[in-house]
Amino acid sequence: MSTAERAFAPRWPKIGAGLMGLALLMSLALVFFSLNREIIYEGIKINGIDVGGMSQQEAVNAVEAVMKPVLQREKLTLNYGGGTWEINLDGIGGTFSYYKAVEKAYGIGRDGNPMDRIKKIMDLKENGEEVELEFNFDALALRAFLERIDREISTPPVNATIRRAGEEFIVTPEVYGIGVDIDTTVDEIAADLRRMDFSPKQLVVETKIPEVTGQKLERISSRWSVFSTVFNTQSTGRSENLKIASTAIEGSVLKPGEEFSFNQVTGPRIAENGYQEAPVIFKGELVPGIGGGVCQVSSTLYNAVLYANLEIVERHNHTIPSAYVNMGQDATVVDKVLDFRFRNNTDGHIYIASWVSGNRIYAAIYGEEREEDIKVKIRTETVNVIEPVVETVIDPTLGVGEQVVEKEARKGYRVKTYRQVIINGEPQKEELLSSDYYKPENGLIRRGPDDISANTDVEEADTPA
Known part of the structure; x- marks a missing residue:
């Protein structure tokens, strides 16, 4: 190695370390700068839709654009006994909780002190994080859909019947019915729908038991x-x-x-x-x-x-x-x-x-x-007899001593009626059943005038001359 090479060799590692440090500082600066930006942090997705770097409203619009067609495309499918019933998700008031999911996404990385937040934001860039939408629906609309199905498939229970033939009885057995168990079906469907599981479901059908069964009537x-x-x-x-x-x-x-x-x-x-x-x-x-x-x-x-x-x-x-x-x-x-x-x-x-x-x-x-051996005695007590009033009127169209019963008189009564039950030969306490009043009916007799010949003589003698 030449003298010049030996002079510059140690500098390259130092320059590289310096550049890396500078890049880290710049990244930290950018992250620190983004702490207070009103955007969703990079790496965050809602149901697979990348919303990093978006404002909350932008994220709502982006997610809705993707998911709204799902409401019109996907159906709730119910099966039972070879039959199938379908309804679009918007037919049961189906909606996605866009704003709730975006609010949750926006809140990620905003808790804790600045250093904790910086670490979280950097981790999001590296590993990302997923937020799940919630599916909501109108429970009354779902029940109305199930009630329509119930009207199609339900069969009412038929009570057992009994008829008498002399002192013998003939019993016709009951028939069980079926119907949609609406409450249970709603509960089971709701749990799947909220997880956005739109796969076909089975109707929950219940057996309807008649009130009157043959077993009861046979007794x-x-x-x-x-x-x-x-x-x-x-x-x-x-x-x-x-x-x-x-x-x-x-x-x-x-x-x-x-x-x-x-x-x-x-x-x-x-x-x-x-x-x-x-x-x-x-x-x-x-x-x-x-x-x-x-x-x-x-x-x-x-x-x-x-x-x-x-x-x-x-x-x-x-x-x-x-x-x-x-x-x-x-x-x-x-x-x-x-x-x-x-x-x-x-x-x-x-x-x-x-x-x-x-x-x-x-x-x-x-x-x-x-x-038990049960016998019953009924006893009636006459409390009072009410005599009627019979009115007699003179009818000049009738002959002397002649009379006509215009209206029959009838006595009235006050009575009490008792019932006594005898169980296995032992008389029980008497029960007062009723206190009754039967109204008397007054009578009317029409009678002809008396013989008035004697009265005429007296009247003539008393007449002044």
């Missing part, structure tokens, strides 16, 4: 009570009304806790429903009316319910005593005004039977075989 095997009343078959309109109402009741099944409404089950007493004209009680008088006689059906059923030891919810007595049941044991009904209602206060299903045979109408209650 109905025991007749708890039966009650009958007599009617006049010569009254054709009234007889037909009894049959119509009785047929409507036959086969009614009550679940535990369920109520029976006579008016609801038998329907409006109108000619369109087949009811005919027959005498009805109106303001204490018998007058023609559509549906006359159905109160005998409700009264017969009332007594069957009493003897079955079921709970009475609503019951009203007539204004006058009935010919077919004891006072305190009748149950009048009027459309939309007075109803007869009772509740199945047992743990099992009950079957209500009602039928006409000859000149009798029957009502019976059937249920599960009871573990």
Whole structure:
């Protein structure tokens, strides 16, 4: 090596080190300068989209330009049983959280002291960092989509049914239904959508179980009570009304806790429903009316319910005593005004039977075989007899001593009715069922004038001359 070479050789490493130091200082200066610039730092991406060096609004625009077509292109696809349903993401109110993601990207490298931030910014340039967009959707719109699918594929459950053949019962089994489990499907889809997993999904379908199953109805095997009343078959309109109402009741099944409404089950007493004209009680008088006689059906059923030891919810007595049941044991009904209602206060299903045979109408209650021997006694107590007032008026058109009963008088009553249950031979406390008032009906008699010949003589003797 020459003398000149030896003189310059040591300088090259020093110059190189100096240049590297200068470059580092310049880089640090640039990084330090960028600490306060309102841009997203280099190396940061949002869903693979490079937003480094952009302002927040520029980043929003850049990301939206790429991702907005995704909302129109991608679909939510649901599959079940060979069927497929699709809807565009914007059809469920789908949006990306552009501003939220950009705000997060902008915040990277802005925490800590200046040196910490410089280190982070330099690391970002070297290694980069990814920010994920969030996908949002309208849960109500998604539910509406699922409800439309449910209307297409759902099948309602069908309750088991029971019919009576004499004292035997024939049960038709229940049918299970299906339907979209909307809540579960929404939860499962939502989790995937928020991760921007737009792959096809499976509908979650649930089985719909009928309220009444054959297993429950098959337990109905025991007749708890039966009650009958007599009617006049010569009254054709009234007889037909009894049959119509009785047929409507036959086969009614009550679940535990369920109520029976006579008016609801038998329907409006109108000619369109087949009811005919027959005498009805109106303001204490018998007058023609559509549906006359159905109160005998409700009264017969009332007594069957009493003897079955079921709970009475609503019951009203007539204004006058009935010919077919004891006072305190009748149950009048009027459309939309007075109803007869009772509740199945047992743990099992009950079957209500009602039928006409000859000149009798029957009502019976059937249920599960009871573990205890239950008997029921009904007792009616007449608290007060109210005598009517009979008014007599003179009618000169009638002969002497002649009289006509214009209006029959009828006694009134106040009665109390009790029920006592006897369980396994042990009488239980008596229950007051009702306190009823049957209004008296005042009478009216028209009578001819008395023999007035004697009175005429007296009047003439007292007349001044």
